[in-house]
Amino acid sequence: MIPVPAQRLLWSVGAIVPVAAAAGALPELWPLCVIILGVVGIVAALDLLLTLREGRLPVVEAPVVSRLTKDREAKLTLVIVNKSGGPQRARFALALPESFESAEKEIVVSLPADRPRVLVEWKCTPKPRGNFTAGPACFELDSAWGFWQLRAQQLLKAELRVFPNLFSERRQLAALFLERGQAGVRLRRMVGRGREFERLREYQPGDSYDEVHWKGTAKRGRPITKVFQVERTQEIYVIVDASRLSARPVQHDGKTVTTLERYLTAALVLLMAASRQGDRFGLVVHDAQVRAFLRAGNGATHYGACREAVHAMEPSETTPDFAELFSTLRTRLRRRSLLVFLTDLTDPVLAEEFARHVRVISRQHLVLVNQVRAPGVEPLFDREVAGDAEIYDRLAGHLAWREAGDVAGKLQPEGVKAAMLENERLAADLVSQYLQVKRRQLL
Known part of the structure; x- marks a missing residue:
């Protein structure tokens, strides 16, 4: 003090x-x-x-963990305890990380005698996601007779967890996240006879031989067939690449962010869509090793656990080890699942390694590989060339587009579908792929 x-x-x-x-x-x-x-x-x-x-100085009580959303204004709830017992008037300020924007630099707090605890809301807007620590709380109040101003700082053990902002992505998928949209989901026509066993019944004319339950037939002495139902609950895993290539900058909403930032945002939106569909969802983050593995589950609690696991993830400087990743997935995933990869295969060596090892899991699981289309990666004659100076850039973009097509061609015989998606529509396109798999009952 x-x-x-x-x-x-x-x-x-x-x-x-x-x-x-x-x-x-x-x-x-x-x-x-x-x-x-x-x-x-x-x-x-x-x-x-x-x-x-x-001892006229008040004491600040703050939550141990506060959860905020990137680029969204939030209110940090603080409790100021007046220990003097008499009325006080104090100037209060809260130090936050430089990446946070505060609506006010300081506020004046009235501490009446009849209210020993006063609730204060400090407005701020976090810019990056991740884990942060709130700085000291600063006070200034007058002495008993007004001849002095007492200034003091109090360290706060308050963790600020900033999560990715999903609001801009959800605007593109507003109908999906409305509660009344669930009725539309139930009315979708499900193609296929289904894969999940439901019950046994006696043979009826027209039943296929592959539906005959031979053990039941031998036991009962008459033909017995199996009845299947369309699977409603399926498992989906999103595998996010957090290696060195995920540090490449991309533009989103007029700001420069990393590719990993777009991966994580799109992954959380896709998991939210799976939750709304009633499926079980899991999340894997890897670079040279598996950094996070959350087995498939459902419900708001499990979704919160997925969000907690990746909110502070940053790109590493290592190269992805696909052999180790696929071995881990092959060992830990027993049930057939939809595996959605978010990675970058523009490096020919990494693309070759991915194609060589993916067969370890593609025989059991349905694998979709997606990467973000870089600016200028498009067919040469997709649009007119503005001038001679643009020809070389367009040629480089065309070669990159051809290489992506070659990678997709190598993966197709392994039963893997590869796609290059637009950055601004990454989340929407992932959800569209997922819903198409649901409609066609590919799992």
């Missing part, structure tokens, strides 16, 4: 200056000047001692 002279003390000392100036010409005024200065000093000292003895 630091005591600082208040205006009352400064004015009191300033009032002695004319007397001291007059005492220079009239020495008989010196005793009066000393007496006045001594009285002011004694009163100021007593004021400071009385204030320190009473």
Whole structure:
């Protein structure tokens, strides 16, 4: 705690200056000047001692963990405890990381005598996602007689968790996330006879031989067939590549973000869509090793766990090890699932390694591989060339587009579908792929 002279003390000392100036010409005024200065000093000292003895400084209580959303204004809820028992008026400020924007630099808080605990909401807007720590809480309040201003800082053990902003993505999928949209989902025509066993019944004319349950037929002495139902609950995993290539910058909503930022946002939107469809969903993040593995589950609690696991993920400097990743998936995923990869296969060596090892899982699971289309990666004659200077850039983009097509061609014989999606529509296109798999009952 630091005591600082208040205006009352400064004015009191300033009032002695004319007397001291007059005492220079009239020495008989010196005793009066000393007496006045001594009285002011004694009163100021007593004021400071009385204030320190009473312990007038309030205490701030903050939640251990506060959850915020990137680029969205939030309110940090704080409780200020008035320990003095009397009314106080304090200036309050909260230090936040530089990447946070606060609506106000400081606020004035009234602490009445009949309310020992006062609720304060501090408005702020976090810019990046990740884990942060709230800085010290700063106070300034007047002493008992107003001769001093007491300034103090209190360290807060408050963790700020900033999650990806899904609101811009959800605008493209508004109908999907409306509760009444679930009726539309149930009315979708499900193609196929289904894969999930339901019951046994006696053979009826027209039943296929592959539907005959031979053990039941032998036991009962008459033909018995199996009845299947369309699977409603399926498992979907999103596998996010957080290796060095995910650090490439892309533009989104007029801001420059990393490719990993777009991957994580799209992955959370896709998991939310799977939750709304009643499916079980899981999440995997990897680089040279598996950094996060959340087995498929459902419900808001499991979705929150997925969000907690990736909100502070940053691109690493390592190269992805697809052999290790596919071995882990082959070992830990027993049930046939939809695996949606978000990765970058523009590196020919990585693309070759991916195609060589993906067969370990593609025989059991349905695999979709998606990557973000870089600016300028398109067929050469997709649009007119503006001038001679643009020809070389367009040729480079065409070669990259051809290489992506070659990678998709190598993956197709393994039963893997590869696609290059637009950055701004990444989440919407992923959800469209997922719903198409649901409609066609490919699982």
